[in-house]
Amino acid sequence: MKINSIRFKASILYTSILCVILVVFSGVLFYLTALILYGDVDERLRLKATAVADILKSYEDLRKTPVTPQDLINRLLGIDDPSLMILENLWRSDIKALRLQEDYFFILNGYGMPVIRSENLDKNMEDLFKTQLPINFSGMFFKDIKNEKQRLRAINLPFSLSHRNLLVIQLATPLDFVIAILQKLMYFMAASVLFILGLTSFLGGFFARSILKPVLNVIKTADDISHTDLNLRIQETEGDEEMKRLIRSFNAMIERLEKSFAHVNEFSSHVAHELKTPIAIIRGEMELALSEPRETREYERVMQVCLQEIDRLTRIIRDLLLQARLDYNLEVFRFEEINLVEFIREMHEHSQILADEKKISADLKLPGIRQVPVKADKTHLRRLFLNLITNAITYTPEGGRIGIELTLAENQAQVAISDTGIGISEENLTKIFDKFFRAHKGGDDPVPGTGLGLSIARSIVRAHQGTITVQSRINEGSVFTVILPLA
Numbered sequence: 001m002k003i004n005s006i007r008f009k010a011s012i013l014y015t016s017i018l019c020v021i022l023v024v025f026s027g028v029l030f031y032l033t034a035l036i037l038y039g040d041v042d043e044r045l046r047l048k049a050t051a052v053a054d055i056l057k058s059y060e061d062l063r064k065t066p067v068t069p070q071d072l073i074n075r076l077l078g079i080d081d082p083s084l085m086i087l088e089n090l091w092r093s094d095i096k097a098l099r100l101q102e103d104y105f106f107i108l109n110g111y112g113m114p115v116i117r118s119e120n121l122d123k124n125m126e127d128l129f130k131t132q133l134p135i136n137f138s139g140m141f142f143k144d145i146k147n148e149k150q151r152l153r154a155i156n157l158p159f160s161l162s163h164r165n166l167l168v169i170q171l172a173t174p175l176d177f178v179i180a181i182l183q184k185l186m187y188f189m190a191a192s193v194l195f196i197l198g199l200t201s202f203l204g205g206f207f208a209r210s211i212l213k214p215v216l217n218v219i220k221t222a223d224d225i226s227h228t229d230l231n232l233r234i235q236e237t238e239g240d241e242e243m244k245r246l247i248r249s250f251n252a253m254i255e256r257l258e259k260s261f262a263h264v265n266e267f268s269s270h271v272a273h274e275l276k277t278p279i280a281i282i283r284g285e286m287e288l289a290l291s292e293p294r295e296t297r298e299y300e301r302v303m304q305v306c307l308q309e310i311d312r313l314t315r316i317i318r319d320l321l322l323q324a325r326l327d328y329n330l331e332v333f334r335f336e337e338i339n340l341v342e343f344i345r346e347m348h349e350h351s352q353i354l355a356d357e358k359k360i361s362a363d364l365k366l367p368g369i370r371q372v373p374v375k376a377d378k379t380h381l382r383r384l385f386l387n388l389i390t391n392a393i394t395y396t397p398e399g400g401r402i403g404i405e406l407t408l409a410e411n412q413a414q415v416a417i418s419d420t421g422i423g424i425s426e427e428n429l430t431k432i433f434d435k436f437f438r439a440h441k442g443g444d445d446p447v448p449g450t451g452l453g454l455s456i457a458r459s460i461v462r463a464h465q466g467t468i469t470v471q472s473r474i475n476e477g478s479v480f481t482v483i484l485p486l487a
């Protein structure tokens with residue numbers, strides 16, 4: 001798996017997110033467990049310390065008269081009155097019942113002097129109590145104390161006997177079992193986190209591979225496609241919607257490529273054909289002229305034909321070059337602000353000269369206002385409208401009418417070139433802007449032309465951020481509408 005592959009990134013991302021979640025979750029679990037265990041230990045410490053204090057208080061009740069704590073303790077320990085040895089026995093059995101074997105405790109008097117200590121309390125432990133557990137007669141508190149060997153939890157609980165002399169009990173219990181539980185929990189959680197992470201990264205990689213499998217299919221098909229088999233399509237698989245969309249867009253893209261490839265193919269064969277025809281004519285005429293001696297007039301005729309055909313060739317090549325320049329190089333345009341009213345009026349004058357030759361009338365309709373500013377390249381705009389006007393005149397029989405109309409819409413100027421000519425069939429309407437397409441060629445009297453005029457017109461309109469549309473009916477006429485944005 002490569003480091004910069006989606007599969008790797010996805011599994012790393014999911015594993016990292018899961019890792020953070022698991023670590024946070026484990027941390028919270030660990031903290032809560034420790035809190036509960038400590039709470040439990042503290043509660044037990046409190047109960048034991050209170051029980052020890054209660055035992056002492058109950059002994060005092062055995063005596064009818066109040067005594068000082070020291071008296072009581074002395075007696076408890078059987079120091080001053082052997083007859084009270086019974087108290088000591090009682091003490092031992094009561095303390096035993098409390099199961100304090102593991103715990104260490106001190107009972108200190110008001111001066112902080114120890115008056116009772118548990119039997120297991122050695123020197124080390126006494127030092128630990130003295131150094132780490134402050135004596136406090138005003139309130140109960142808990143504290144962790146520890147030395148190199150042990151860690152304990154301790155309570156400081158003040159209490160008083162009936163004569164109100166204060167005593168304090170300090171009781172500590174080892175935390176061994178709490179630490180053991182927490183340690184085990186930590187090991188268990190670490191192992192679980194590692195196991196879950198390992199499992200998810202494995203499963204993540206596995207699922208990512210199965211999710212991305214269609215992508216590999218797309219890659220394979222894309223690798224296989226060359227210009228000769230643009231008909232290949234990727235099989236749409238059942239599964240993820242995104243994948244289906246990717247495959248659909250990819251197939252649509254290949255289809256568009258296939259179409260434009262076919263278009264380019266068709267276009268080049270058109271070009272070849274268009275260029276071949278005049279060359280064949282020139283060749284034929286010349287061969288015929290040279291096949292036997294001829295009169296000067298005949299040679300002149302052949303030369304005339306050749307010249308015409310050479311003109312035709314030159315025009316095709318010039319138009320093709322112009323078209324290529326218009327489509328791929330916007331720098332050929334020199335935009336300036338022009339007044340469309342004046343410009344259209346000028347176009348109308350030209351069209352009248354052309355139309356007159358064919359006895360066609362040319363009408364003009366302008367809007368009320370005198371200024372309609374547009375940003376345009378005058379030379380190319382002239383070429384655009386001349387192409388449309390020449391078409392209108394060419395494809396309108398004698399005695400017909402053409403019209404040039406300028407109207408204004410919101411932020412747009414609209415120029416309609418209409419005619420009462422032969423019209424264009426619905427089928428051909430979509431094709432007339434294609435290069436070399438000619439709807440009315442052939443027949444006895446073919447209209448001359450190369451079929452590049454409208455294609456060039458469309459390129460010019462596009463370069464001006466405008467649109468060109470056509471409406472037409474066979475034998476009724478056509479209207480070409482150019483819309484240009486106002487400056």
Ligand SMILES: Nc1ncnc2c1ncn2[C@@H]1O[C@H](COP(=O)(O)OP(=O)(O)OP(=O)(O)O)[C@@H](O)[C@H]1O
Binds near residue numbers: 421441
């Ligand atoms: N006003 C019109 N009325 C009827 N048909 C038209 C009109 N304008 C264009 N056409 C059809 O559209 C075709 C393409 O026009 P286009 O101007 O691109 O080429 P052309 O006029 O044949 O040749 P040229 O490149 O010399 O202009 C024409 O051959 C013609 O069949």
Ligand SMILES: [Mg+2]
Binds near residue numbers: 387449453
């Ligand atoms: Mg034309």
